[in-house]
Amino acid sequence: MLKRVFAMVVLLAWFIPAWAQAEVKYVQVNQTRLLERATAFSKAKAVLPYRTAVDVLGQQGAYYLVKAGKAKGYVAQRSLTVKKPAYSTSGSGSREYVSSDEVAMATKGFNQQVEAEYRRGNPDLAYAELDRLEKATACPDPGKTYKAFRKAGCLGEFQKGGGAQ
Amino acid sequence: MNRILLWVVLAAWAGMASGCATLGSAIKIGGQMTGYQDLADMGTSMEKANREFNEEEKYYIGRTVAATLLSEDHWLNREGLNAYVNAVGQTLVLASERPELFRGYHFAVLDAAGKVNAYACPGGFLFITTGLLKLCRNEDELAAVLAHEIAHIIREHPVQAIQASHQRSAVASLVKFGIAKAGESSSEIKELSGLFDAVVKDVVKAVAHGYSRDKEQEADLMAVDILGQAGYPPLALAGVLGRMDQKSCYHGDPKVRAAAVTSAAGEKSYGAQPLKARDQRFAREAGK
Numbered sequence: 001m002l003k004r005v006f007a008m009v010v011l012l013a014w015f016i017p018a019w020a021q022a023e024v025k026y027v028q029v030n031q032t033r034l035l036e037r038a039t040a041f042s043k044a045k046a047v048l049p050y051r052t053a054v055d056v057l058g059q060q061g062a063y064y065l066v067k068a069g070k071a072k073g074y075v076a077q078r079s080l081t082v083k084k085p086a087y088s089t090s091g092s093g094s095r096e097y098v099s100s101d102e103v104a105m106a107t108k109g110f111n112q113q114v115e116a117e118y119r120r121g122n123p124d125l126a127y128a129e130l131d132r133l134e135k136a137t138a139c140p141d142p143g144k145t146y147k148a149f150r151k152a153g154c155l156g157e158f159q160k161g162g163g164a165q
Numbered sequence: 166m167n168r169i170l171l172w173v174v175l176a177a178w179a180g181m182a183s184g185c186a187t188l189g190s191a192i193k194i195g196g197q198m199t200g201y202q203d204l205a206d207m208g209t210s211m212e213k214a215n216r217e218f219n220e221e222e223k224y225y226i227g228r229t230v231a232a233t234l235l236s237e238d239h240w241l242n243r244e245g246l247n248a249y250v251n252a253v254g255q256t257l258v259l260a261s262e263r264p265e266l267f268r269g270y271h272f273a274v275l276d277a278a279g280k281v282n283a284y285a286c287p288g289g290f291l292f293i294t295t296g297l298l299k300l301c302r303n304e305d306e307l308a309a310v311l312a313h314e315i316a317h318i319i320r321e322h323p324v325q326a327i328q329a330s331h332q333r334s335a336v337a338s339l340v341k342f343g344i345a346k347a348g349e350s351s352s353e354i355k356e357l358s359g360l361f362d363a364v365v366k367d368v369v370k371a372v373a374h375g376y377s378r379d380k381e382q383e384a385d386l387m388a389v390d391i392l393g394q395a396g397y398p399p400l401a402l403a404g405v406l407g408r409m410d411q412k413s414c415y416h417g418d419p420k421v422r423a424a425a426v427t428s429a430a431g432e433k434s435y436g437a438q439p440l441k442a443r444d445q446r447f448a449r450e451a452g453k
Contacts, residue, residue, distance in 0.1 A: 159396030
């Protein structure tokens with residue numbers, strides 16, 4: 001009897017803390033899509049900006065099931081990080097309160113300022129061309145933008161036999 | 166007896182829960198308890214010294230690597246071709262394990278008919294030369310080339326090419342400047358710019374001249390999977406590799422790589438087949 005009680009309590013002691021504390025992760029890309037299903041071909045329910053905190057509720061393939069505010073959905077695992085990312089000096093992320101310490105830390109990385117300094121010393125590099133290219137090829141929601149392209153080519157969610165769902 | 170046992174288990178439970186703190190936090194807590202602020206700072210600096218470049222830093226490294234490549238071979242800025250290459254690339258990205266980067270993926274064609282090459286810069290800038298585009302017979306083969314480059318990004322091969330000494334110097338300086346929470350100093354920015362130069366040069370060298378055979382093979386095998394998941398026939402990669410000569414393929418005999426790809430594609434049952442509609446739009450957009 002004693003042994004059984006002991007085993008039960010040990011099991012509870014092991015599992016309850018993990019269950020009670022949903023792991024918090026942060027968005028480490030400029031923006032991530034909160035998806036209806038665990039595939040990037042799925043429809044987005046919302047867009048979460050850089051540094052948004054989410055509660056990780058589960059895992060499916062390369063995606064986490066997360067809760068962000070009141071909404072639940074899937075986010076690519078590689079778009080999240082355990083440690084809250086530094087405040088971005090290039091204007092990425094939500095407009096939340098940012099301490100002066102955080103701003104100070106953010107200015108100490110390889111960032112826009114360092115690029116600007118490097119650019120001054122290397123005027124022959126094709127930054128202007130890159131800026132044009134980056135602007136012309138930016139695609140905030142490729143799932144939606146290229147849906148007709150995938151359909152016409154039997155790709156992604158439209159491939160015969162199902163494929164990646 | 167039972168009560169004693171219960172107390173012992175509860176104490177163990179509490180111990181386990183509190184033991185989840187990270188090493189850095191533990192040192193900080195120690196510092197606060199004993200009043201040794203230095204110890205807390207040491208914990209912070211240890212935590213930072215072990216850090217890798219974050220996603221924003223990789224993006225800025227990648228931008229400068231891309232600007233360096235573009236200063237040698239210019240972007241072939243043709244609207245229809247841009248849209249088409251990005252549609253193929255983004256379809257592959259969505260099927261990959263890393264569908265998002267700090268500022269997304271960008272695909273472009275470089276006007277370099279004499280070069281048979283493709284490049285993957287950190288931060289998601291992917292280029293294919295007109296020479297390699299010409300070697301591709303259809304959309305499936307173009308997708309195969311892009312999938313291989315996407316795989317390099319996913320596996321972080323460009324960033325891994327940074328020499329350990331440059332990485333150490335860069336991180337040490339970032340830590341040093343990070344701890345000194347003083348205002349921005351132009352001398353600090355200048356020093357970081359110097360380190361940035363060393364880091365960028367390491368990456369440019371790797372991106373332009375290829376990786377080790379192991380890394381190329383790793384990218385080939387991941388490309389097979391990305392193609393299959395996206396709905397493209399993975400054997401298309403073997404097709405394009407089979408037509409490359411040794412000179413244009415920096416690491417590994419392309420024929421040997423093609424054989425390995427064929428074998429890997431055969432092991433998994435991807436249902437994707439060539440499709441006339443894809444061939445037609447490739448002919449229309451890529452000028453064939």
